[in-house]
Each structure stands twice: as structure tokens, then as C-alpha cells.
Amino acid sequence: MQEIKGEDYIVIYNPETESISFQGELTLGGPSEYQPIKDLLEQVVESETSAVTLDLLKLEFLNSSGISMLSKFMLKVKNEKNIKVTILGSNDVPWQSKSIKNFKRLLPSAELKID
């Protein structure tokens, strides 16, 4: 288990379930502040894993820099990696109903599981 924790959020990587869970509200100020999370995502796709689940169900808010970071992640997977990405999300969370569709457009192979 690997964790990145802030005042209002926590990002947990569980290698056993090959899932990265995002929880709380992520409102970091720009790419440099998102770097540790970006590094974690890249570390996971660089590992030998063949699938990864992004669990966004409990991520109540993600600001535009955060959406941008996840979008770049989708593009990276699409361009460089043969990894099955599953996104768990909810239509009840405003930012998710909007952005998860964009993630899918960037990475058409991604599987969406929307509550």
C-alpha cells in the first residue's frame, strides 16, 4: 500500500487489487503540486501490471489542474502502454459526470463503471 495524503484528500495505491483510490477533495495549485500523484500514477503504469483501476467514487471534487493531470495520464496510457484501465465513478458527483466522458474520449479502451 502506498499513500499520498493532504489536508482534504488521500490517494491510496493497493498493488494487490491493482487499484488507485482517490478520496476527498483535490484542489492542488497546478502541475507542480500534482507531481507526487502524477509520479504515483506513472510508477504504477511503469510496473509490470496489466490492469489498473482508478476508483474515483469518493473523490468529491477535482479542480481543473487535477482533471488535466488525469487526462494526461489517459493519453500516456493510450500512447505508450497496453494496460487495461477501469474507471469507477459516479454521476452524482458533478465534476465526474463531466470529466469521465473526456477520459474515455482520450482513452477509448478504458472501461467505465458508473454508479
Next chain:
Amino acid sequence: MISLGNIALNNEDSINTMRKKILQGLKLLHEDAIIASRIASITSQMGRSLCHTCSESLLNIGLFRGTGGVAFCLVFMADESSLKLALRETPYLRTFFDQIQTLPPYKNWHRLQCLVWLGYASLPSDEIIQKARNIIQEKSRTELMLDLQENNQKLSLLKEQLSILNSQLTQENLRMGADLDLLKQMQQLILPKPDELQSIKDLDIAGFMEPAEKMGGDYYDVLYTNGVVTIAIGDVTGHGLESGILMVMTQMAVRTLKEINEDDPVRFLDILNQAIYDNIQRMESEKNLTLAILNYADHKVSISGQHEEIIVFRHGGKIERIDTIDLGFPIGLHDEITDFINHHLVELNTGDGIVLYTDGITEAQNMNKKQYGIEKLCDTISSCWERSAEDMKQIIIKDVYRHIGEQKIFDDITLLVLKQN
């Protein structure tokens, strides 16, 4: 010999400390406390006389194993003449110790070894030896003070370096602050002027933009040529220099496409995306932007591009929300977006209108971190639909600031109200 430690004999303080340590150490190792006290006294006499005659002397303390069993062993180390003089000044030395002998010189030191048999054949336990070492090697108050002084000197040097670094950073901050001020000016400078808005007879338009302290990259524009009003609103991700530059680039790209009368929304956004995408790549930037483009002519509005929901209010206060997710894609994120571009048509009758905004409004937080929210925004619009665009703008902004209260403003706040005359 098993060493328990060294004590430098260089002043009265160190002699006193040495006496206490020997007393304490020997009490631990020898069952007779009186012997300990006698040895401590005579050693301090010897030490004092060494200290007076010689610039540098040392007492080496240890445990010695010999024919008589285990001994407490003191080795006085000094130059030859001082050692001789001290021995003359301390004639009783020989009566206190069981055995005294001169050892061969070690480096420049002449050495005198004094032993007291402890009355046992084998060495004390490791635990006892360690305890004795701790006693002998414990730093005196003076030594601690000296250490402290040395550390303080190091610290004050470090502090000096830090203060230099700090002033460099302050300068850097000031410079960046000046950059941001410049960008805020640039952002305001490029906004459409009230007389331009008033020249559009069909629409009543009012705009508002307040940059956050860290300046986001909000953008809006109203351009009127050949009977078509083009309204644009966008938001570059993040804050600072890059966001500001991208905002100005976007304004120019939109204006250029408008000048060449590009009225196909797919081509319009595709070309704009290409240009911005390539510049973002050149800048090695992580940023992108949401952008909605509205073209108005003769009561009809065509909306394209992905941005916040667009709010249409009808005569009477009814609200319609238009989701823009399927109308476009973030600009500058991907080099191919044509498949995602669509347009949506809205007809406006007198009293109807459209409210455009950036997330600085809907995501404005109060002290409890509660966001203003789109529902509240719709309610406010619905409650004042009858007013002029300018009044509506002021009512909405006032309500947003009421919500924010004492909380910090995290993002640029942009609002554009247009109403069919």
C-alpha cells in the same frame, strides 16, 4: 588495558570534574569508598600541579589486568619535565597507589602509570564497564558550554546564509508579483469595452472579471462584425504566468478566426485547438483550457465548445441548463478533437437571455468550504431576470461575494450576462 576514557587537564574546572569522575567511577568499581575518595584526591593534586606547569596534559583512565588481578589504572600524560616536577610536588603519590611506573613515551607524551588493585581477578561485567565509561566520558558543564558555543557559531553562520537566501527569494517573489500584476493588467486590457457592447443593438450585454490574487487564466470576449456577434468564454487550468499567456493567445486566435469569418464551429475550434496545442507543446506546459464559442445573429444562438453548463433564462424566470460536454473538448489537451465538436441552437425571444461564467463563480467557497454551486446561481438568475443585464450582473456578483464572505478568493471570477432586447 581497557580504556574508560581520557580527560584533558587544562584548567581548575577540568581538575574538579576529573576528581568527581574518578570518585564516582572508582566507587562503582571498588568496594571501599574511602579508597575511592583518597585516589580521587591525590589524582586531583597531581593533576593540578601538572596543569600549572604544563601547557597540555592528559589523564588516561582504564582497567588494567595484571598479576595482582584487575586494577584501576590512571596514566598521566605530559611533557617530561612537567611530569617530573609534578611528581616532586606530589611526594605522597606513591603511598596512595599500589603500583607506579613510567611507561615508554607515546608520540610526544611522557607517561606515568598508577594502579590501584580492585581486589578481583576477572574483569567486571560489560554493563559495569559501560557505566564506568559513561561516568568518565560524560561531558562537563564547561565542555557542554563550549560545544554549545561552537554549535551556536555554526548556527549563526547558517542563519546568515539563510537570510541571504531569504532576501533573494523575497526579490524573486516581488519580481513574480510584478509579473502577475502585469498579467492582470493585460487580462483586463484585452476585455471588450462598454461602448463596444453598447454598439450591439439586439443584445443587452454586461461582463465582469475579477482576477484572483494568484491570477487564473479566465477569458471572455464579445466580437461584433458583419451582423454576427461572437461571444467567447474560457478558463485556462491553473494559475500564473503560463495561464495568463495562454489566455491572451486564445483571445488573439479567436479574434483572428472571427476576422476571417470562419463560421463553421468544427473548423473554428479545430484550428484554434491546433494552434493552441502546438504552442502549449512548445511551452512544455501542462495546461489546457475550456472554451465555449457562441455565435449570435437574429434571435438565434449557436453554441459550441466544452465549458461550464450554459444557463439560458426565459422571460418569466424559467431556467434551462445546457450541458456542453458533447459540444467540444478541452482546448490544447489533444491534437485531434474534430470528432467531439458539435453545436447546439438556442432561440432567444425578448426578455430571454444567457448567462456565461467560469468555475470561479460556481466553485467559490465560503468559510465552511461550501461551494456557491450552479443551483444557487440559477436561483439568483431566476430571481432577477427582469432587470437589465448590468443589474443582473451586479446582483449575481454581489450574491457570490456575500457567499464568499471572509474566505479567500481562489480563482478568477468571470461572468457574462446577455439579454435579448
